[in-house]
Amino acid sequence: MGRKVVVVGAGIVGLTLAKELAIHGVDVQVYDAKREVSDGAAKASGIFSISGLGLIGIDPATALVNRLNGAVLHAGRERLRIKASETKAYVVDRAMLAKSCREAAARAGAHITLGKRFDREELRKIASDKENIIVGADGAVSTVASAFSFPKIKEYVLTYKAEYRNAAVDDPELAGLFFSNEIAYRFFGWSCPYSKDRVEIGIGISDRAKISSSAAFAKFAKSDAVSAIVKNAERVNGYASIIPLSSREITVKDNVVLVGDAAGQVKATTGGGVIFGCSCAKVLAQVIRANIEKGTSLRAYEKEWRKRYGVDLKMHDFLHNYYSNLRVSNMEVFLKVSKMLGAEKFFSEYGDMDRPSLMLKRFFLRGLAK
Numbered sequence: 001m002g003r004k005v006v007v008v009g010a011g012i013v014g015l016t017l018a019k020e021l022a023i024h025g026v027d028v029q030v031y032d033a034k035r036e037v038s039d040g041a042a043k044a045s046g047i048f049s050i051s052g053l054g055l056i057g058i059d060p061a062t063a064l065v066n067r068l069n070g071a072v073l074h075a076g077r078e079r080l081r082i083k084a085s086e087t088k089a090y091v092v093d094r095a096m097l098a099k100s101c102r103e104a105a106a107r108a109g110a111h112i113t114l115g116k117r118f119d120r121e122e123l124r125k126i127a128s129d130k131e132n133i134i135v136g137a138d139g140a141v142s143t144v145a146s147a148f149s150f151p152k153i154k155e156y157v158l159t160y161k162a163e164y165r166n167a168a169v170d171d172p173e174l175a176g177l178f179f180s181n182e183i184a185y186r187f188f189g190w191s192c193p194y195s196k197d198r199v200e201i202g203i204g205i206s207d208r209a210k211i212s213s214s215a216a217f218a219k220f221a222k223s224d225a226v227s228a229i230v231k232n233a234e235r236v237n238g239y240a241s242i243i244p245l246s247s248r249e250i251t252v253k254d255n256v257v258l259v260g261d262a263a264g265q266v267k268a269t270t271g272g273g274v275i276f277g278c279s280c281a282k283v284l285a286q287v288i289r290a291n292i293e294k295g296t297s298l299r300a301y302e303k304e305w306r307k308r309y310g311v312d313l314k315m316h317d318f319l320h321n322y323y324s325n326l327r328v329s330n331m332e333v334f335l336k337v338s339k340m341l342g343a344e345k346f347f348s349e350y351g352d353m354d355r356p357s358l359m360l361k362r363f364f365l366r367g368l369a370k
């Protein structure tokens with residue numbers, strides 16, 4: 001094959017795409033401004049569903065930090081406790097996972113160059129040769145998307161997280177989700193246990209909020225529920241990040257394509273983008289191969305990823321818009337009613353943090369079976 005694929009962004013999604021292409025003999029070159037693929041990886045939380053990791057073919061064994069069985073949802077004084085009998089999600093070291101993905105892509109034959117930052121003119125020059133395919137896998141604030149005037153993402157979440165040692169973790173198998181529009185505007189706060197005495201505390205707020213994520217974090221850390229966890233703990237780090245909350249209206253322009261956070265392929269409910277991003281990367285790899293071998297239009301990617309994952313992403317968007325517009329008192333009522341309706345048992349048995357459409361199907365099938 002004489003054509004070349006240039007992937008801008010050596011994150012987990014970009015490296016997954018590179019591996020899928022290289023395995024099939026496609027000439028793929030990955031570039032990133034980072035000196036190491038692990039640089040900045042700690043900015044993002046490392047909670048992944050077991051089913052999601054299995055779907056995209058990533059083995060977290062070398063990066064495993066903890067196993068989670070469920071979560072506790074907090075709103076005011078109300079709690080909704082969801083705990084399954086088996087492990088539902090892994091907490092992984094994102095830096096180690098990124099290194100593992102790089103090794104896998106390199107073994108497959110992908111060429112990876114770090115410490116290289118493209119400006120807009122360079123990208124346009126590469127794209128001017130129609131034999132090249134450019135893939136923007138360069139995150140929420142995508143240089144590729146900007147260089148080729150893709151539609152803008154409508155809303156972002158600004159996050160801040162920190163790790164604490166010697167923390168008072170109540171149950172190391174349960175994450176915590178804290179809903180309060182007054183503190184976490186249009187998103188939520190969270191606790192992610194690494195062990196019995198290590199925990200990650202974080203918060204996300206809409207970019208429409210009139211406060212910084214670090215200021216929101218400081219307020220959140222002083223709340224009663226979080227203070228009980230970290231009051232006598234040692235804070236060891238702190239990171240700010242940005243997450244897209246909506247998909248771009250267009251993700252393909254001629255020979256330029258977007259994937260992952262750059263395309264907005266992210267769960268609006270949680271901000272998680274690796275599972276959907278890597279799933280879409282696999283779709284893109286198939287389309288690129290068909291384009292090179294048969295002349296199939298790259299626009300087939302747009303149609304296919306929306307067909308496969310668009311419904312679930314829209315459901316995440318709907319759920320996010322619902323809970324993010326509730327006051328604490330309304331959220332308290334919602335959790336209370338949910339418990340009365342048996343939500344704790346249902347979500348413990350059938351909950352799916354990635355695919356709400358599958359969970360909905362299980363709900364109806366469960367009802368029909370009665």
